Amino acid sequence: MPETPEPSILLVEDDPNLGSTLSERLANSRYRVRWARSLRESRRELSLEPVALALVDVGLPDGSGFTLAEEIGRQHPATAVVFLTARGEPHHRVHGLELGAEDYVVKPFHFEELMLRIENSLRRRRHWASVADPLRIGQATVHFAELKTLRDGTVTPLSPREASLLRLLAAQRGRVVHRDEILDEVWSRDEYPTPRTVDNFIMRLRRLVEADPERPEVIRTIRGVGYQIVSDPPAPD
Amino acid sequence: MLSGMNQNSGFFSGTTQVTARRLMVLQAAWLVFLFGLGIWWVSLMLEQAGRIATLEQAAGVAPGAAQEQWMRTERMLFWEGGTFFGALILSLILLGGLHWRDSRRAQSLRNFFTSVTHELRTPLASLRLEAEGLSELVPPGAPGRTLIDRMLEDSARLESQVERALELARVEGGGEVLTQPVDVGSLVADFLRTWHPTIQRTVQIENLAGHLGVLASPAGLQTILRNLLENSVRHTEATPLVIRLRTDTVGDRVQLTVADNGAPRTLPPRNLGALFARGDTSRGAGVGLYLTAQLMRRMGGEACFQPGPTGFETRLLFRSEDLHA
Numbered sequence: 001m002p003e004t005p006e007p008s009i010l011l012v013e014d015d016p017n018l019g020s021t022l023s024e025r026l027a028n029s030r031y032r033v034r035w036a037r038s039l040r041e042s043r044r045e046l047s048l049e050p051v052a053l054a055l056v057d058v059g060l061p062d063g064s065g066f067t068l069a070e071e072i073g074r075q076h077p078a079t080a081v082v083f084l085t086a087r088g089e090p091h092h093r094v095h096g097l098e099l100g101a102e103d104y105v106v107k108p109f110h111f112e113e114l115m116l117r118i119e120n121s122l123r124r125r126r127h128w129a130s131v132a133d134p135l136r137i138g139q140a141t142v143h144f145a146e147l148k149t150l151r152d153g154t155v156t157p158l159s160p161r162e163a164s165l166l167r168l169l170a171a172q173r174g175r176v177v178h179r180d181e182i183l184d185e186v187w188s189r190d191e192y193p194t195p196r197t198v199d200n201f202i203m204r205l206r207r208l209v210e211a212d213p214e215r216p217e218v219i220r221t222i223r224g225v226g227y228q229i230v231s232d233p234p235a236p237d
Numbered sequence: 238m239l240s241g242m243n244q245n246s247g248f249f250s251g252t253t254q255v256t257a258r259r260l261m262v263l264q265a266a267w268l269v270f271l272f273g274l275g276i277w278w279v280s281l282m283l284e285q286a287g288r289i290a291t292l293e294q295a296a297g298v299a300p301g302a303a304q305e306q307w308m309r310t311e312r313m314l315f316w317e318g319g320t321f322f323g324a325l326i327l328s329l330i331l332l333g334g335l336h337w338r339d340s341r342r343a344q345s346l347r348n349f350f351t352s353v354t355h356e357l358r359t360p361l362a363s364l365r366l367e368a369e370g371l372s373e374l375v376p377p378g379a380p381g382r383t384l385i386d387r388m389l390e391d392s393a394r395l396e397s398q399v400e401r402a403l404e405l406a407r408v409e410g411g412g413e414v415l416t417q418p419v420d421v422g423s424l425v426a427d428f429l430r431t432w433h434p435t436i437q438r439t440v441q442i443e444n445l446a447g448h449l450g451v452l453a454s455p456a457g458l459q460t461i462l463r464n465l466l467e468n469s470v471r472h473t474e475a476t477p478l479v480i481r482l483r484t485d486t487v488g489d490r491v492q493l494t495v496a497d498n499g500a501p502r503t504l505p506p507r508n509l510g511a512l513f514a515r516g517d518t519s520r521g522a523g524v525g526l527y528l529t530a531q532l533m534r535r536m537g538g539e540a541c542f543q544p545g546p547t548g549f550e551t552r553l554l555f556r557s558e559d560l561h562a
Binding site (some may be wrong): 015017018019022024025061086087088089090094102106107108109110111113190191192194195196197 | 355356358359360361362363364365366369370377392398403407412413414415417418420421423424427431450454455456559560
């Protein structure tokens with residue numbers, strides 16, 4: 001049986017001590033690690049070979065890690081981004097997650113916790129890799145990488161979170177996805193979303209893909225359990 | 238020398254942006270009041286002087302003398318009024334300048350404080366990572382392991398202090414506290430799963446927090462829980478230390494109670510929650526309870542500290558939220 005290749009991580013960290021200790025420890029934990037100390041080095045590394053996950057510091061000598069995350073989102077949509085930063089203020093966290101980062105870890109951190117977050121992020125990405133892009137869902141064609149939906153010639157932008165939720169449901173088309181699973185997979189641990197948060201997102205997604213959002217036929221609510229994208233949605237008119 | 242500072246002095250004198258705005262409004266109102274008073278006084282005196290001149294004329298005083306008397310009074314009033322308004326404007330300019338200088342100094346200190354504590358996070362992360370790496374190499378009981386454990390403990394204590402200092406600077410600087418509906422039971426359970434006392438103590442935690450919806454900032458609530466639990470560990474001698482967490486519905490609000498079985502704090506109850514207020518021990522910087530009270534206020538709730546003969550109790554009162562509505 002062939003061995004699963006070690007996932008590759010690009011560590012973007014300008015502090016030499018933290019960078020070298022962290023690369024060593026990640027390498028000891030079965031990851032292939034490449035270490036970049038600046039935005040410029042990160043761009044070069046990414047152009048040489050894509051990575052499964054980028055662990056990005058926000059404050060870099062030649063710019064912001066947020067800029068890098070945006071670039072990765074556009075140019076390497078398969079790469080998961082996890083921020084690892086000293087900036088823990090709420091608006092920084094929100095901004096980082098809005099850029100589509102899988103997680104936001106504030107320094108100092110427990111290595112075990114970081115590993116857990118990295119593994120969760122990679123698992124989510126693997127899960128979603130099985131979903132075609134673009135994908136027809138109900139009345140709309142969803143372009144996950146470009147974060148948009150196309151319906152009757154009208155383009156509607158999607159937030160990274162909406163795209164993640166739609167992708168999770170699409171990946172398990174025909175199956176009921178439990179609310180707790182949605183919360184675990186789409187939201188970060190620190191965000192403490194409630195079932196109401198999920199319901200609000202579903203309402204908005206229905207407006208994008210359903211013929212009649214009041215009588216949903218594509219994204220069904222399974223009362224008390226969760227949501228399901230039906231396996232054979234009605235053909236668009 | 239944090240302990241030497243009182244609530245009204247220096248850097249963290251509570252001059253948050255909101256307080257500063259209120260001060261500005263009060264100053265403007267005071268200015269309007271003083272000007273109004275001055276104008277009223279001048280007009281009243283002029284009116285009185287006019288009446289006196291009329292009475293003098295009626296009493297048979299020569300018109301020239303009455304006119305001269307009236308002119309003298311008018312000159313006196315203009316000079317006195319002018320001096321009054323001049324002094325008033327000068328003192329206001331002076332006060333405004335001093336206030337502006339003080340605000341700028343406080344702001345620079347806050348920025349410096351924030352950037353220093355912020356800069357500490359990266360070396361602290363590195364230190365912890367290195368110590369954790371060492372602890373994996375040196376098994377428990379081996380020579381040197383105790384030193385590594387102490388290093389990890391000290392690193393955790395440093396982290397805790399840095400976090401408090403940063404949060405204090407943020408809250409005092411008017412930083413946002415973003416609230417959202419939160420399942421308090423889940424948050425407490427999640428927090429307790431990862432929380433470890435920063436000094437080696439046997440801590441027994443009884444968590445009876447139910448799944449009730451509250452309006453809170455998850456990060457803020459975590460900071461509050463960390464402060465309260467660390468305070469219990471730091472200030473009580475009971476062994477084992479028992480910390481109980483419980484939720485109750487109080488009217489239309491949700492109360493989270495955090496209580497321990499330690500000896501009561503030495504701080505007078507009226508000072509609990511005041512900035513830099515400390516008991517007669519040298520432990521702590523007097524920031525934890527202040528932060529708790531401030532964060533609760535910013536989340537639309539309130540904190541109540543209750544030292545008792547059998548321990549210390551903190552009641553956190555939140556606005557309740559329906560998680561499923």
